Amino acid sequence: MNIKKTFTALVAATTFSGALAAEELSVAATPVPHAEILEHVKPMLAEQGVELDVKVFTDYVQPNIQVDQERMDANFFQHQPYLDEFNDGRGTDLVTVTGVHVEPFGAYSNKIDSLEDLKEGAVVAIPNDPTNGGRALLLLQKAGLITLEDDSKITATPRDIADNPRNLDFKELEAATLPRILNQVDMALINTNYALEAGLNPTEDALVIEGSDSPYVNILVARPDNKDSDAMKKLAEALNSESVRKFILNSYEGAVVPAF
Structure with a gap:
Protein backbone atom coordinates (compact mmCIF):
# COMPACT_ATOMS: atom_id res chain seq x y z
CA MET A 1 0.00 0.00 0.00
CA ASN A 2 1.28 3.48 -0.92
CA ILE A 3 0.55 5.39 2.29
CA LYS A 4 1.47 8.74 0.73
CA LYS A 5 -0.97 8.31 -2.16
CA THR A 6 -3.71 7.11 0.17
CA PHE A 7 -3.21 10.12 2.46
CA THR A 8 -3.24 12.51 -0.51
CA ALA A 9 -6.43 10.97 -1.84
CA LEU A 10 -8.04 11.22 1.61
CA VAL A 11 -7.14 14.91 1.91
CA ALA A 12 -8.47 15.60 -1.59
CA ALA A 13 -11.71 13.79 -0.81
CA THR A 14 -12.13 15.69 2.45
CA THR A 15 -11.48 19.01 0.69
CA PHE A 16 -13.96 18.15 -2.07
CA SER A 17 -16.54 17.11 0.51
CA GLY A 18 -16.04 20.39 2.35
CA ALA A 19 -16.53 22.33 -0.86
CA LEU A 20 -19.77 20.51 -1.50
CA ALA A 21 -20.94 21.31 2.03
CA ALA A 22 -21.13 25.04 1.29
CA GLU A 23 -24.82 25.82 0.90
CA GLU A 24 -26.02 28.27 -1.74
CA LEU A 25 -28.67 30.83 -0.83
CA SER A 26 -30.08 33.01 -3.61
CA VAL A 27 -31.69 36.32 -2.71
CA ALA A 28 -33.51 38.76 -5.01
CA ALA A 29 -33.00 42.40 -4.07
CA THR A 30 -33.39 45.93 -5.35
CA PRO A 31 -30.03 47.70 -5.84
CA VAL A 32 -29.91 50.32 -3.07
CA PRO A 33 -29.67 49.70 -0.18
CA HIS A 34 -30.81 46.09 -0.17
CA ALA A 35 -28.25 44.52 -2.52
CA GLU A 36 -25.51 46.64 -0.94
CA ILE A 37 -26.40 45.37 2.53
CA LEU A 38 -26.45 41.78 1.26
CA GLU A 39 -23.04 42.23 -0.35
CA HIS A 40 -21.77 43.48 3.00
CA VAL A 41 -22.79 40.26 4.77
CA LYS A 42 -21.47 37.91 2.06
CA PRO A 43 -18.08 37.37 3.75
CA MET A 44 -19.77 36.76 7.12
CA LEU A 45 -21.93 34.04 5.60
CA ALA A 46 -19.06 32.50 3.64
CA GLU A 47 -17.25 31.92 6.94
CA GLN A 48 -20.33 29.98 8.08
CA GLY A 49 -20.47 27.82 4.95
CA VAL A 50 -23.19 29.75 3.13
CA GLU A 51 -22.57 31.06 -0.39
CA LEU A 52 -24.84 34.07 -0.88
CA ASP A 53 -25.98 34.70 -4.46
CA VAL A 54 -27.51 38.18 -4.83
CA LYS A 55 -29.65 38.88 -7.92
CA VAL A 56 -30.60 42.51 -8.53
CA PHE A 57 -34.10 43.49 -9.68
CA THR A 58 -35.44 46.97 -10.37
CA ASP A 59 -39.15 46.32 -9.86
CA TYR A 60 -41.39 45.32 -6.95
CA VAL A 61 -43.14 42.34 -8.57
CA GLN A 62 -40.57 39.90 -9.93
CA PRO A 63 -38.68 39.38 -6.64
CA ASN A 64 -41.82 37.92 -5.05
CA ILE A 65 -42.73 35.87 -8.11
CA GLN A 66 -39.21 34.44 -8.29
CA VAL A 67 -39.35 33.30 -4.67
CA ASP A 68 -42.89 31.93 -4.93
CA GLN A 69 -41.94 29.91 -8.02
CA GLU A 70 -38.82 28.59 -6.22
CA ARG A 71 -36.42 30.23 -8.66
CA MET A 72 -34.94 32.18 -5.76
CA ASP A 73 -34.72 31.28 -2.08
CA ALA A 74 -35.60 34.67 -0.60
CA ASN A 75 -35.95 38.36 -1.35
CA PHE A 76 -35.10 41.60 0.37
CA PHE A 77 -36.80 44.75 -0.96
CA GLN A 78 -40.24 45.26 0.61
CA HIS A 79 -42.13 46.12 3.77
CA GLN A 80 -44.87 44.11 5.48
CA PRO A 81 -47.89 46.07 4.15
CA TYR A 82 -46.67 45.52 0.59
CA LEU A 83 -46.09 41.80 1.21
CA ASP A 84 -49.57 41.43 2.72
CA GLU A 85 -51.15 43.15 -0.27
CA PHE A 86 -49.11 41.02 -2.71
CA ASN A 87 -50.06 37.76 -0.99
CA ASP A 88 -53.75 38.75 -0.97
CA GLY A 89 -53.74 39.82 -4.61
CA ARG A 90 -51.62 37.00 -6.04
CA GLY A 91 -52.68 34.11 -3.84
CA THR A 92 -49.13 33.56 -2.62
CA ASP A 93 -48.10 32.73 0.95
CA LEU A 94 -44.66 34.31 1.27
CA VAL A 95 -43.58 34.97 4.84
CA THR A 96 -41.40 37.36 6.81
CA VAL A 97 -38.11 36.03 8.18
CA THR A 98 -36.86 39.18 9.91
CA GLY A 99 -37.03 42.97 9.79
CA VAL A 100 -33.88 44.88 8.88
CA HIS A 101 -34.30 48.60 8.26
CA VAL A 102 -36.63 51.50 7.54
CA GLU A 103 -36.31 53.74 4.49
CA PRO A 104 -38.19 56.95 5.38
CA PHE A 105 -40.50 57.77 2.46
CA GLY A 106 -40.25 61.30 1.06
CA ALA A 107 -41.63 63.92 -1.35
CA TYR A 108 -39.27 65.49 -3.90
CA SER A 109 -39.40 68.26 -6.47
CA ASN A 110 -37.18 69.95 -9.04
CA LYS A 111 -39.59 72.89 -9.28
CA ILE A 112 -40.29 74.04 -5.74
CA ASP A 113 -38.25 74.42 -2.58
CA SER A 114 -40.99 73.90 0.02
CA LEU A 115 -44.51 72.55 0.33
CA GLU A 116 -45.78 76.13 0.72
CA ASP A 117 -44.78 76.73 -2.92
CA LEU A 118 -47.04 73.95 -4.21
CA LYS A 119 -49.58 75.75 -6.40
CA GLU A 120 -53.27 75.18 -7.06
CA GLY A 121 -53.70 72.23 -9.42
CA ALA A 122 -50.10 71.09 -9.07
CA VAL A 123 -49.32 67.65 -10.53
CA VAL A 124 -48.21 65.18 -7.86
CA ALA A 125 -46.94 61.70 -8.79
CA ILE A 126 -47.32 58.80 -6.37
CA PRO A 127 -46.57 55.05 -6.67
CA ASN A 128 -49.31 53.04 -8.34
CA ASP A 129 -49.12 50.01 -6.04
CA PRO A 130 -51.71 50.11 -3.23
CA GLN A 141 -52.13 64.09 4.95
CA LYS A 142 -49.63 64.35 7.80
CA ALA A 143 -48.13 67.37 6.01
CA GLY A 144 -51.59 69.00 5.90
CA LEU A 145 -52.02 68.97 2.12
CA ILE A 146 -55.00 66.59 1.96
CA THR A 147 -57.48 64.82 4.22
CA LEU A 148 -58.39 61.17 3.72
CA GLU A 149 -61.81 59.72 4.45
CA ASP A 150 -60.08 57.12 6.65
CA ASP A 151 -56.88 58.58 8.09
CA SER A 152 -55.49 55.14 8.92
CA LYS A 153 -56.11 53.32 5.62
CA ILE A 154 -52.70 52.17 4.41
CA THR A 155 -54.02 51.24 0.96
CA ALA A 156 -55.72 54.57 0.29
CA THR A 157 -55.93 55.86 -3.29
CA PRO A 158 -56.75 59.34 -4.63
CA ARG A 159 -60.40 58.23 -4.63
CA ASP A 160 -60.22 58.11 -0.82
CA ILE A 161 -59.35 61.80 -0.51
CA ALA A 162 -62.09 63.69 1.33
CA ASP A 163 -60.53 67.15 1.15
CA ASN A 164 -58.02 68.44 -1.40
CA PRO A 165 -57.91 72.23 -0.85
CA ARG A 166 -55.22 72.88 -3.48
CA ASN A 167 -56.91 70.60 -6.04
CA LEU A 168 -53.73 68.61 -6.46
CA ASP A 169 -53.72 66.47 -9.60
CA PHE A 170 -52.52 63.00 -8.65
CA LYS A 171 -50.78 60.74 -11.16
CA GLU A 172 -50.28 57.10 -10.18
CA LEU A 173 -47.13 55.65 -11.78
CA GLU A 174 -44.78 52.69 -11.39
CA ALA A 175 -42.61 53.38 -8.34
CA ALA A 176 -39.34 52.77 -10.19
CA THR A 177 -40.13 55.44 -12.81
CA LEU A 178 -40.82 58.29 -10.39
CA PRO A 179 -37.25 59.69 -10.16
CA ARG A 180 -37.07 59.76 -13.97
CA ILE A 181 -40.20 61.86 -14.37
CA LEU A 182 -39.38 64.33 -11.60
CA ASN A 183 -38.88 67.13 -14.17
CA GLN A 184 -42.33 66.45 -15.64
CA VAL A 185 -44.36 66.91 -12.45
CA ASP A 186 -44.48 69.43 -9.64
CA MET A 187 -43.74 66.87 -6.94
CA ALA A 188 -43.25 63.11 -6.62
CA LEU A 189 -43.46 60.78 -3.63
CA ILE A 190 -40.52 58.41 -4.00
CA ASN A 191 -39.40 55.27 -2.16
CA THR A 192 -36.00 55.85 -0.62
CA ASN A 193 -34.28 53.01 -2.47
CA TYR A 194 -35.21 54.62 -5.80
CA ALA A 195 -34.36 58.10 -4.49
CA LEU A 196 -30.88 56.92 -3.50
CA GLU A 197 -30.35 55.25 -6.88
CA ALA A 198 -31.22 58.56 -8.56
CA GLY A 199 -28.68 60.48 -6.51
CA LEU A 200 -31.21 62.15 -4.23
CA ASN A 201 -30.36 62.63 -0.56
CA PRO A 202 -33.54 62.02 1.44
CA THR A 203 -32.36 63.88 4.52
CA GLU A 204 -31.44 66.96 2.46
CA ASP A 205 -33.60 66.92 -0.68
CA ALA A 206 -37.00 65.72 0.59
CA LEU A 207 -39.63 68.43 1.08
CA VAL A 208 -41.29 66.21 3.67
CA ILE A 209 -40.19 62.81 4.94
CA GLU A 210 -41.43 60.13 7.31
CA GLY A 211 -40.07 60.07 10.83
CA SER A 212 -38.07 57.27 12.39
CA ASP A 213 -41.35 55.88 13.79
CA SER A 214 -42.37 54.65 10.34
CA PRO A 215 -44.09 51.23 10.49
CA TYR A 216 -42.73 50.30 7.06
CA VAL A 217 -39.80 48.10 8.09
CA ASN A 218 -38.04 46.43 5.15
CA ILE A 219 -37.99 42.66 5.59
CA LEU A 220 -36.25 39.49 4.48
CA VAL A 221 -38.91 37.28 2.87
CA ALA A 222 -38.97 33.56 2.10
CA ARG A 223 -41.39 30.67 1.61
CA PRO A 224 -42.93 28.64 4.45
CA ASP A 225 -40.88 25.60 3.35
CA ASN A 226 -37.48 27.29 3.64
CA LYS A 227 -37.89 30.13 6.13
CA ASP A 228 -36.42 28.05 8.97
CA SER A 229 -33.51 26.52 7.06
CA ASP A 230 -30.06 26.81 8.63
CA ALA A 231 -28.82 29.03 5.82
CA MET A 232 -31.81 31.37 6.13
CA LYS A 233 -31.31 31.63 9.89
CA LYS A 234 -27.66 32.52 9.35
CA LEU A 235 -28.64 35.22 6.85
CA ALA A 236 -31.23 36.64 9.24
CA GLU A 237 -28.68 36.77 12.05
CA ALA A 238 -26.15 38.48 9.80
CA LEU A 239 -28.71 41.09 8.68
CA ASN A 240 -29.46 41.88 12.33
CA SER A 241 -25.81 42.05 13.36
CA GLU A 242 -23.89 44.97 14.83
CA SER A 243 -21.78 44.98 11.67
CA VAL A 244 -24.86 45.69 9.54
CA ARG A 245 -26.10 48.32 11.99
CA LYS A 246 -22.80 50.20 11.64
CA PHE A 247 -22.78 49.73 7.86
CA ILE A 248 -26.26 51.25 7.53
CA LEU A 249 -25.52 54.20 9.82
CA ASN A 250 -22.18 54.96 8.15
CA SER A 251 -23.27 54.41 4.55
CA TYR A 252 -26.64 56.14 4.37
CA GLU A 253 -26.40 58.91 6.99
CA GLY A 254 -30.02 58.78 8.11
CA ALA A 255 -31.59 57.96 4.73
CA VAL A 256 -31.79 54.34 5.93
CA VAL A 257 -32.38 53.52 9.60
CA PRO A 258 -31.71 50.16 11.35
CA ALA A 259 -34.89 48.55 12.67
CA PHE A 260 -33.28 46.12 15.11
Missing part, protein backbone atom coordinates in the same frame (compact mmCIF):
# COMPACT_ATOMS: atom_id res chain seq x y z
CA THR A 131 -49.45 50.12 -0.20
CA ASN A 132 -46.87 52.63 -1.39
CA GLY A 133 -49.55 54.82 -2.95
CA GLY A 134 -51.41 54.78 0.35
CA ARG A 135 -48.18 55.48 2.19
CA ALA A 136 -47.64 58.56 0.00
CA LEU A 137 -51.13 59.88 0.67
CA LEU A 138 -50.77 59.32 4.42
CA LEU A 139 -47.57 61.37 4.35
CA LEU A 140 -49.29 64.18 2.44
Whole structure:
Protein backbone atom coordinates (compact mmCIF):
# COMPACT_ATOMS: atom_id res chain seq x y z
CA MET A 1 0.00 0.00 0.00
CA ASN A 2 1.28 3.48 -0.92
CA ILE A 3 0.55 5.39 2.29
CA LYS A 4 1.47 8.74 0.73
CA LYS A 5 -0.97 8.31 -2.16
CA THR A 6 -3.71 7.11 0.17
CA PHE A 7 -3.21 10.12 2.46
CA THR A 8 -3.24 12.51 -0.51
CA ALA A 9 -6.43 10.97 -1.84
CA LEU A 10 -8.04 11.22 1.61
CA VAL A 11 -7.14 14.91 1.91
CA ALA A 12 -8.47 15.60 -1.59
CA ALA A 13 -11.71 13.79 -0.81
CA THR A 14 -12.13 15.69 2.45
CA THR A 15 -11.48 19.01 0.69
CA PHE A 16 -13.96 18.15 -2.07
CA SER A 17 -16.54 17.11 0.51
CA GLY A 18 -16.04 20.39 2.35
CA ALA A 19 -16.53 22.33 -0.86
CA LEU A 20 -19.77 20.51 -1.50
CA ALA A 21 -20.94 21.31 2.03
CA ALA A 22 -21.13 25.04 1.29
CA GLU A 23 -24.82 25.82 0.90
CA GLU A 24 -26.02 28.27 -1.74
CA LEU A 25 -28.67 30.83 -0.83
CA SER A 26 -30.08 33.01 -3.61
CA VAL A 27 -31.69 36.32 -2.71
CA ALA A 28 -33.51 38.76 -5.01
CA ALA A 29 -33.00 42.40 -4.07
CA THR A 30 -33.39 45.93 -5.35
CA PRO A 31 -30.03 47.70 -5.84
CA VAL A 32 -29.91 50.32 -3.07
CA PRO A 33 -29.67 49.70 -0.18
CA HIS A 34 -30.81 46.09 -0.17
CA ALA A 35 -28.25 44.52 -2.52
CA GLU A 36 -25.51 46.64 -0.94
CA ILE A 37 -26.40 45.37 2.53
CA LEU A 38 -26.45 41.78 1.26
CA GLU A 39 -23.04 42.23 -0.35
CA HIS A 40 -21.77 43.48 3.00
CA VAL A 41 -22.79 40.26 4.77
CA LYS A 42 -21.47 37.91 2.06
CA PRO A 43 -18.08 37.37 3.75
CA MET A 44 -19.77 36.76 7.12
CA LEU A 45 -21.93 34.04 5.60
CA ALA A 46 -19.06 32.50 3.64
CA GLU A 47 -17.25 31.92 6.94
CA GLN A 48 -20.33 29.98 8.08
CA GLY A 49 -20.47 27.82 4.95
CA VAL A 50 -23.19 29.75 3.13
CA GLU A 51 -22.57 31.06 -0.39
CA LEU A 52 -24.84 34.07 -0.88
CA ASP A 53 -25.98 34.70 -4.46
CA VAL A 54 -27.51 38.18 -4.83
CA LYS A 55 -29.65 38.88 -7.92
CA VAL A 56 -30.60 42.51 -8.53
CA PHE A 57 -34.10 43.49 -9.68
CA THR A 58 -35.44 46.97 -10.37
CA ASP A 59 -39.15 46.32 -9.86
CA TYR A 60 -41.39 45.32 -6.95
CA VAL A 61 -43.14 42.34 -8.57
CA GLN A 62 -40.57 39.90 -9.93
CA PRO A 63 -38.68 39.38 -6.64
CA ASN A 64 -41.82 37.92 -5.05
CA ILE A 65 -42.73 35.87 -8.11
CA GLN A 66 -39.21 34.44 -8.29
CA VAL A 67 -39.35 33.30 -4.67
CA ASP A 68 -42.89 31.93 -4.93
CA GLN A 69 -41.94 29.91 -8.02
CA GLU A 70 -38.82 28.59 -6.22
CA ARG A 71 -36.42 30.23 -8.66
CA MET A 72 -34.94 32.18 -5.76
CA ASP A 73 -34.72 31.28 -2.08
CA ALA A 74 -35.60 34.67 -0.60
CA ASN A 75 -35.95 38.36 -1.35
CA PHE A 76 -35.10 41.60 0.37
CA PHE A 77 -36.80 44.75 -0.96
CA GLN A 78 -40.24 45.26 0.61
CA HIS A 79 -42.13 46.12 3.77
CA GLN A 80 -44.87 44.11 5.48
CA PRO A 81 -47.89 46.07 4.15
CA TYR A 82 -46.67 45.52 0.59
CA LEU A 83 -46.09 41.80 1.21
CA ASP A 84 -49.57 41.43 2.72
CA GLU A 85 -51.15 43.15 -0.27
CA PHE A 86 -49.11 41.02 -2.71
CA ASN A 87 -50.06 37.76 -0.99
CA ASP A 88 -53.75 38.75 -0.97
CA GLY A 89 -53.74 39.82 -4.61
CA ARG A 90 -51.62 37.00 -6.04
CA GLY A 91 -52.68 34.11 -3.84
CA THR A 92 -49.13 33.56 -2.62
CA ASP A 93 -48.10 32.73 0.95
CA LEU A 94 -44.66 34.31 1.27
CA VAL A 95 -43.58 34.97 4.84
CA THR A 96 -41.40 37.36 6.81
CA VAL A 97 -38.11 36.03 8.18
CA THR A 98 -36.86 39.18 9.91
CA GLY A 99 -37.03 42.97 9.79
CA VAL A 100 -33.88 44.88 8.88
CA HIS A 101 -34.30 48.60 8.26
CA VAL A 102 -36.63 51.50 7.54
CA GLU A 103 -36.31 53.74 4.49
CA PRO A 104 -38.19 56.95 5.38
CA PHE A 105 -40.50 57.77 2.46
CA GLY A 106 -40.25 61.30 1.06
CA ALA A 107 -41.63 63.92 -1.35
CA TYR A 108 -39.27 65.49 -3.90
CA SER A 109 -39.40 68.26 -6.47
CA ASN A 110 -37.18 69.95 -9.04
CA LYS A 111 -39.59 72.89 -9.28
CA ILE A 112 -40.29 74.04 -5.74
CA ASP A 113 -38.25 74.42 -2.58
CA SER A 114 -40.99 73.90 0.02
CA LEU A 115 -44.51 72.55 0.33
CA GLU A 116 -45.78 76.13 0.72
CA ASP A 117 -44.78 76.73 -2.92
CA LEU A 118 -47.04 73.95 -4.21
CA LYS A 119 -49.58 75.75 -6.40
CA GLU A 120 -53.27 75.18 -7.06
CA GLY A 121 -53.70 72.23 -9.42
CA ALA A 122 -50.10 71.09 -9.07
CA VAL A 123 -49.32 67.65 -10.53
CA VAL A 124 -48.21 65.18 -7.86
CA ALA A 125 -46.94 61.70 -8.79
CA ILE A 126 -47.32 58.80 -6.37
CA PRO A 127 -46.57 55.05 -6.67
CA ASN A 128 -49.31 53.04 -8.34
CA ASP A 129 -49.12 50.01 -6.04
CA PRO A 130 -51.71 50.11 -3.23
CA THR A 131 -49.45 50.12 -0.20
CA ASN A 132 -46.87 52.63 -1.39
CA GLY A 133 -49.55 54.82 -2.95
CA GLY A 134 -51.41 54.78 0.35
CA ARG A 135 -48.18 55.48 2.19
CA ALA A 136 -47.64 58.56 0.00
CA LEU A 137 -51.13 59.88 0.67
CA LEU A 138 -50.77 59.32 4.42
CA LEU A 139 -47.57 61.37 4.35
CA LEU A 140 -49.29 64.18 2.44
CA GLN A 141 -52.13 64.09 4.95
CA LYS A 142 -49.63 64.35 7.80
CA ALA A 143 -48.13 67.37 6.01
CA GLY A 144 -51.59 69.00 5.90
CA LEU A 145 -52.02 68.97 2.12
CA ILE A 146 -55.00 66.59 1.96
CA THR A 147 -57.48 64.82 4.22
CA LEU A 148 -58.39 61.17 3.72
CA GLU A 149 -61.81 59.72 4.45
CA ASP A 150 -60.08 57.12 6.65
CA ASP A 151 -56.88 58.58 8.09
CA SER A 152 -55.49 55.14 8.92
CA LYS A 153 -56.11 53.32 5.62
CA ILE A 154 -52.70 52.17 4.41
CA THR A 155 -54.02 51.24 0.96
CA ALA A 156 -55.72 54.57 0.29
CA THR A 157 -55.93 55.86 -3.29
CA PRO A 158 -56.75 59.34 -4.63
CA ARG A 159 -60.40 58.23 -4.63
CA ASP A 160 -60.22 58.11 -0.82
CA ILE A 161 -59.35 61.80 -0.51
CA ALA A 162 -62.09 63.69 1.33
CA ASP A 163 -60.53 67.15 1.15
CA ASN A 164 -58.02 68.44 -1.40
CA PRO A 165 -57.91 72.23 -0.85
CA ARG A 166 -55.22 72.88 -3.48
CA ASN A 167 -56.91 70.60 -6.04
CA LEU A 168 -53.73 68.61 -6.46
CA ASP A 169 -53.72 66.47 -9.60
CA PHE A 170 -52.52 63.00 -8.65
CA LYS A 171 -50.78 60.74 -11.16
CA GLU A 172 -50.28 57.10 -10.18
CA LEU A 173 -47.13 55.65 -11.78
CA GLU A 174 -44.78 52.69 -11.39
CA ALA A 175 -42.61 53.38 -8.34
CA ALA A 176 -39.34 52.77 -10.19
CA THR A 177 -40.13 55.44 -12.81
CA LEU A 178 -40.82 58.29 -10.39
CA PRO A 179 -37.25 59.69 -10.16
CA ARG A 180 -37.07 59.76 -13.97
CA ILE A 181 -40.20 61.86 -14.37
CA LEU A 182 -39.38 64.33 -11.60
CA ASN A 183 -38.88 67.13 -14.17
CA GLN A 184 -42.33 66.45 -15.64
CA VAL A 185 -44.36 66.91 -12.45
CA ASP A 186 -44.48 69.43 -9.64
CA MET A 187 -43.74 66.87 -6.94
CA ALA A 188 -43.25 63.11 -6.62
CA LEU A 189 -43.46 60.78 -3.63
CA ILE A 190 -40.52 58.41 -4.00
CA ASN A 191 -39.40 55.27 -2.16
CA THR A 192 -36.00 55.85 -0.62
CA ASN A 193 -34.28 53.01 -2.47
CA TYR A 194 -35.21 54.62 -5.80
CA ALA A 195 -34.36 58.10 -4.49
CA LEU A 196 -30.88 56.92 -3.50
CA GLU A 197 -30.35 55.25 -6.88
CA ALA A 198 -31.22 58.56 -8.56
CA GLY A 199 -28.68 60.48 -6.51
CA LEU A 200 -31.21 62.15 -4.23
CA ASN A 201 -30.36 62.63 -0.56
CA PRO A 202 -33.54 62.02 1.44
CA THR A 203 -32.36 63.88 4.52
CA GLU A 204 -31.44 66.96 2.46
CA ASP A 205 -33.60 66.92 -0.68
CA ALA A 206 -37.00 65.72 0.59
CA LEU A 207 -39.63 68.43 1.08
CA VAL A 208 -41.29 66.21 3.67
CA ILE A 209 -40.19 62.81 4.94
CA GLU A 210 -41.43 60.13 7.31
CA GLY A 211 -40.07 60.07 10.83
CA SER A 212 -38.07 57.27 12.39
CA ASP A 213 -41.35 55.88 13.79
CA SER A 214 -42.37 54.65 10.34
CA PRO A 215 -44.09 51.23 10.49
CA TYR A 216 -42.73 50.30 7.06
CA VAL A 217 -39.80 48.10 8.09
CA ASN A 218 -38.04 46.43 5.15
CA ILE A 219 -37.99 42.66 5.59
CA LEU A 220 -36.25 39.49 4.48
CA VAL A 221 -38.91 37.28 2.87
CA ALA A 222 -38.97 33.56 2.10
CA ARG A 223 -41.39 30.67 1.61
CA PRO A 224 -42.93 28.64 4.45
CA ASP A 225 -40.88 25.60 3.35
CA ASN A 226 -37.48 27.29 3.64
CA LYS A 227 -37.89 30.13 6.13
CA ASP A 228 -36.42 28.05 8.97
CA SER A 229 -33.51 26.52 7.06
CA ASP A 230 -30.06 26.81 8.63
CA ALA A 231 -28.82 29.03 5.82
CA MET A 232 -31.81 31.37 6.13
CA LYS A 233 -31.31 31.63 9.89
CA LYS A 234 -27.66 32.52 9.35
CA LEU A 235 -28.64 35.22 6.85
CA ALA A 236 -31.23 36.64 9.24
CA GLU A 237 -28.68 36.77 12.05
CA ALA A 238 -26.15 38.48 9.80
CA LEU A 239 -28.71 41.09 8.68
CA ASN A 240 -29.46 41.88 12.33
CA SER A 241 -25.81 42.05 13.36
CA GLU A 242 -23.89 44.97 14.83
CA SER A 243 -21.78 44.98 11.67
CA VAL A 244 -24.86 45.69 9.54
CA ARG A 245 -26.10 48.32 11.99
CA LYS A 246 -22.80 50.20 11.64
CA PHE A 247 -22.78 49.73 7.86
CA ILE A 248 -26.26 51.25 7.53
CA LEU A 249 -25.52 54.20 9.82
CA ASN A 250 -22.18 54.96 8.15
CA SER A 251 -23.27 54.41 4.55
CA TYR A 252 -26.64 56.14 4.37
CA GLU A 253 -26.40 58.91 6.99
CA GLY A 254 -30.02 58.78 8.11
CA ALA A 255 -31.59 57.96 4.73
CA VAL A 256 -31.79 54.34 5.93
CA VAL A 257 -32.38 53.52 9.60
CA PRO A 258 -31.71 50.16 11.35
CA ALA A 259 -34.89 48.55 12.67
CA PHE A 260 -33.28 46.12 15.11
